[in-house]
Amino acid sequence: MAIQKTKIELKKACAFSLALILISGVIYVSLEPALIKAAATANDSVNVNLTVDPTIAINSPADVSMSPNITGTGTSTGSTTWTVTTNSNLGWKLEVNASTTPAMTSGANNFANYTEGTTGTPDAWLIAAAASEFGFGATGT
Amino acid sequence: MENKNKNKFKKACAFALAMVLIVGAAYTTLEPTLTKASATASDPINVNLSVDPTLSITSPADVSMSPNITGTGASTGSAVWSVTTNSVTGWKLEVAASAAPAMTSGANNFADYTEGVLGTPEIWSVAAAASEFGFTATGSFAEAKYTASKYQGFQGTTKIQVSHSTTGPDAGDATTVGFKAEVGASKSQATGNYQAIITATATSLP
Numbered sequence: 001m002a003i004q005k006t007k008i009e010l011k012k013a014c015a016f017s018l019a020l021i022l023i024s025g026v027i028y029v030s031l032e033p034a035l036i037k038a039a040a041t042a043n044d045s046v047n048v049n050l051t052v053d054p055t056i057a058i059n060s061p062a063d064v065s066m067s068p069n070i071t072g073t074g075t076s077t078g079s080t081t082w083t084v085t086t087n088s089n090l091g092w093k094l095e096v097n098a099s100t101t102p103a104m105t106s107g108a109n110n111f112a113n114y115t116e117g118t119t120g121t122p123d124a125w126l127i128a129a130a131a132s133e134f135g136f137g138a139t140g141t
Numbered sequence: 142m143e144n145k146n147k148n149k150f151k152k153a154c155a156f157a158l159a160m161v162l163i164v165g166a167a168y169t170t171l172e173p174t175l176t177k178a179s180a181t182a183s184d185p186i187n188v189n190l191s192v193d194p195t196l197s198i199t200s201p202a203d204v205s206m207s208p209n210i211t212g213t214g215a216s217t218g219s220a221v222w223s224v225t226t227n228s229v230t231g232w233k234l235e236v237a238a239s240a241a242p243a244m245t246s247g248a249n250n251f252a253d254y255t256e257g258v259l260g261t262p263e264i265w266s267v268a269a270a271a272s273e274f275g276f277t278a279t280g281s282f283a284e285a286k287y288t289a290s291k292y293q294g295f296q297g298t299t300k301i302q303v304s305h306s307t308t309g310p311d312a313g314d315a316t317t318v319g320f321k322a323e324v325g326a327s328k329s330q331a332t333g334n335y336q337a338i339i340t341a342t343a344t345s346l347p
Contacts (some may be wrong), residue, residue, distance in 0.1 A: 040196035045340040047203040047221045054332040055212035089331040
């Protein structure tokens with residue numbers, strides 16, 4: 001008897017809950033647009049472009065005094081260091097040239113430019129006994 | 142003879158009375174139909190219509206910052222977005238970058254502008270060893286925090302509100318977003334064509 005009563009009460013509760021859910025659903029569907037008022041939005045994108053141009057600089061080392069002085073025959077050397085600074089992400093190159101040909105002169109006298117075996121291809125320093133020459137090499141990373 | 146006439150008169154009267162009664166009854170029965178006397182009843186109804194918000198913004202051209210930066214220095218540019226909406230409660234305009242940092246060229250970049258207090262625009266200032274990219278906003282609807290040429294940095298895809306209006310409808314309320322980049326005095330900024338993709342989003346206010 002008690003079980004039967006409980007069952008009936010349970011059924012009533014279920015029916016009541018179901019009815020409540022349905023009513024809530026109907027109310028929500030009816031009022032939702034008014035309550036939520038979905039916002040309107042719009043988007044637009046632009047590309048902001050900026051060009052960074054290359055800059056480059058080298059230092060200015062002091063003049064070079066070759067050493068030792070040549071007394072009769074023999075060799076003399078000297079060096080200078082140029083350092084390159086640039087923002088170029090494509091790198092840089094360093095070139096050298098003389099102001100005259102031959103490069104090393106004193107009035108009407110001169111040292112001939114170094115004569116490598118194949119023009120443009122550096123080779124180990126070698127001077128003929130009857131010659132005087134002036135050349136260069138490069139070192140660094 | 143007089144009696145006969147009396148009887149006839151009585152009959153006539155009875156007939157007339159019967160006719161009056163019949164006509165009266167007929168009239169009472171048919172009167173509403175015939176005369177169509179107006180009966181009234183009233184019931185008001187509400188006719189409701191919702192006008193939902195619509196909103197659009199202009200599509201300004203891409204921005205070429207000027208001048209090119211050669212070595213060090215600053216470059217600026219701007220874009221103008223105009224908002225049109227039927228919203229009576231106004232709108233807001235937000236901007237965001239597509240990435241952090243915003244301004245890049247391959248592996249190289251300008252850092253997003255670093256204001257002293259994150260999110261609080263300030264007078265533009267870039268350290269000598271830094272390169273940075275930021276923005277400001279001007280116009281009648283720009284947020285007050287940007288007044289006097291105060292800048293801030295983008296925060297990736299996080300939207301930053303630059304202007305708003307609390308009234309409407311509005312037809313073409315303009316906001317200018319200014320961009321600025323600078324390479325500090327001792328910074329070697331890699332060459333390249335740098336680009337930031339900036340998205341403006343306008344939203345009607347609830």
